[in-house]
Amino acid sequence: MISLIEPIQSKNSLGDDGILFVRNDSIFDTMIKTPLLVASMIIVAALLPIQSSFSSPRDLDLIIYPDGTTHVSTEIEIDPFLTDYELNLFGNTIDNFVVIGNDEFLLDTDIIDDTALIQTFGFSVLKIEYDIHDLVSKQGKLWTFSLDSPSDFKLLLPQNSAIVGMTNLPINMEIVNDQNQLTLSSGKTEIDYFFSTSTNPIPDTKTEIDYFSYVIVGVIIVIILIGFTIFVRSKQKNSNSIEQIPTSQKNVISNIETIFKLKPDLREDDKELVKFIFNNGGEALESELRKKFLQPRTTMWRAVKRLEREGVIEIEKKDLQNLVKLRKSMEEEK
């Protein structure tokens, strides 16, 4: 008969041989400090896109000289288990070809038409530089740059050059040493330009605000704030579901002056504590009080104990913290 009315919790906790098993859900929760873990995950998640977007697998920079020859510099990642790498060049009239592996190691190359065979032998990053005469053609005074690029690239146009035709959409534009530098997307690009002494670089966009970056940062901040709000709300909900006393207490203790009349000997700093608790809906965590009044743990603990002795407050345990509540029976005493 006794066993029938035995609480389920006790049933689960006691083994056959009488060993006491303790439910480990809350202990686990407390030990790994879930909120801390979740907060760390949020930070990591928020940083992920930033970190990834900064890393670029391939850079391609081109400089057009006034005679139409173009300097190409690119950095590529390759399979370190290859003995050689075949690089497709943008043409076959190449000069000053240099390939550097990791640690500034000068690599051997062999150029056949528009292909360079690079002996990589275990290197994973190649820095390649060369001059090419095939990318710019000239008709009268008009120069035409043509390229079918496998990736986005930066193009520095010669000084005093004026763009008068373009078949690709520029991503960005900057002024570098009085020269226009365009960032263009991959694919076929043709740009017509001519030289003019009256030509000034197109106004710089560098000084303008990069609204998109701000939007990204803003979105991340908003996501973090939403997460924080959800976290706080879920915490509040939990406390509400556990404790329904504060709302009822708020109804009972209607006037702070009544408490002070009943306890005229309260210290001024203790009165401040009581006022804060009263304004906080009749209850506050001890940690909140410490933060509010900037008091050390022991000082606040003594103050709280003092108020408990005076019968003004009562202390309850909530999530391993001290919840300080104004006593319900205070007004009844009057």
Place this chain on the structure above:
Amino acid sequence: MKKLALFTIILLIFGTISPSLVNHAYGQNDPGILLRIATHADNQIVNQLNGVYGNEIPNNIKILYQKGHFAVESLDESLSNNNIEKAKQDFLLAMNSFMQISRTIFQSSEKVVVVTVSEKSNQSISSEIDRLEKYVKSLENISKKYDIDVESDFIKIHDLIQELRAEINNVNEVHAGIKKIKVLLDSIKNDIRESASKQSNAIKDFFEKFLIQIDQKLLEAKNLGRDEVEITKADQLILEIRELLSKNQINSAKILYSELEIVLKNIGISVKIT
């Protein structure tokens, strides 16, 4: 807490997929650039039209210009309305029209505008010297990493470059100077390679790993009854490569490796480590 965990998972997924979003969005960075480039091109075309034709602009060019100019105006409007897709179309239409105009202008005015040979050469030579100097600087930076005595060569090259700049009008002299510099640079490059090969453990390590793999594949080939003469040849080459590597003769090892590659192909062994 469950909600929070769910939110975090969503955030992590967002974090994983967002780089592609960022790259895509970067393509639309500051659409104002489009208007600036198009307006600038429009002004340049007007200047050119006035300079070449004055008040007698041919009809076909007039029509093209109007098309381009209207597209610039439409681009401005599209940007004001935040219609980026329309703005892109307007930009490409405007720049295409201006491109056609400029090609027509410069083709027809080619006979009129005379570019003197000396001007052309000066510009070209000056650019060539600039590029050569860039190349020299890049080799100079590389050489600093190695223990080679080429400082005096670089001083000599820099002096030669200064001389070339001073004598830019003397085309023959400049070309001879450039050739001289290139010979010096080739010699420096060889010195760098030689020194680099001695210092590089990375290549030696790579070769060692690679040769172990090839040894295993040769054993398998033997068991499969492949051409024994070729297999012996390959074994011999591997021995020689190892010996050269132990003596730090990387370049010679590389040459032998090329031979080994051919022998391996004959045996039917793939040389790529996977």
